Amino acid sequence: xxxxxxxKSGDWxxxxxxxxxxxxxxxxxxxxxxxxxxxxxxxxxxxxxxxxLSGQQSITVPGPLGESVVEIDQRRARVARDPSPRQYxxxxxxxxxxxxxxxxxxxxxxxxxxxxxxxxxxxxx
Numbered sequence: 777x778x779x780x781x782x783x784k785s786g787d788w789x790x791x792x793x794x795x796x797x798x799x800x801x802x803x804x805x806x807x808x809x810x811x812x813x814x815x816x817x818x819x820x821x822x823x824x825x826x827x828x829l830s831g832q833q834s835i836t837v838p839g840p841l842g843e844s845v846v847e848i849d850q851r852r853a854r855v856a857r858d859p860s861p862r863q864y865x866x867x868x869x870x871x872x873x874x875x876x877x878x879x880x881x882x883x884x885x886x887x888x889x890x891x892x893x894x895x896x897x898x899x900x901x
Contacts, residue, residue, distance in 0.1 A: 810873070810874045810891045810892055811851075811873075811874065811891050811892075812829055812851070812852075812872065812873055812874040812876075812889035812890060812891040813828065813829055813874075813890070813891050813892070814826055814827060814828050814829060814889070814890050814891070815827050815829060815846070815848060815853045815887050815888070815889055815890070816887070816888045816889075816890055817835065817837055817846055817885070817886075817887050818885065818886045818887075818888075819837050819838060819839055819884060819885050820839070820840070820884045821884065824837055824885075825837075826890075827848060829848055829851045829852070829853065829889070830851070831848070832848065832849045832850075833847075833848050834846070834847050834848075834856070835847075835848070837885050839859070839880070839883035839884050839885045840882075840883060840884055841859040841860060841882055841883045842859035842883065843857075843859070844857065844858040844859070844865075844880055844883055844885040845857040845858075846887055851872065852870045852871060852872035853870070853871055853872075853878075853887055853889060854866075854868070854869055854870045854871065854878065854887075855868070855878050855880060855885070855887060858880045858883055858885065859882075859883055860880050860881070860882040860883050861882065862882075864880070864881075865878045865879055865880040865885075865886075866880075871887070871889055872889070873889060874889050874890060874891030874892075875888075875889065875890075875891075876888070876889050877889070
């Protein structure tokens with residue numbers, strides 16, 4: 777027996793309405809953060825600098841293992857160099873949305889992009 781023969785036109789309408797509803801809800805509520813306008817640089821858990829993302833610059837940040845270099849270019853930021861052994865924060869590359877961060881744990885240096893609207897990866901209550 778062919779299963780498609782059992783599906784009626786009303787069933788297709790309900791299926792299409794469900795797909796449209798899911799698409800609309802996804803567009804409304806699935807944000808990945810707004811536009812970032814500044815980068816917050818931390819060293820040892822304290823704010824080292826808060827810099828605007830406009831322009832191009834390179835900032836040297838001290839840490840327990842040595843100096844990390846943060847680059848800012850075209851409204852995005854990255855950790856360009858770090859003395860940490862595994863280089864995870866350097867491998868992360870450019871970040872460009874509010875709420876995104878790169879953390880160099882062994883050297884205790886981190887960068888976080890901030891803007892008017894912050895994205896949440898989870899909500900607690």
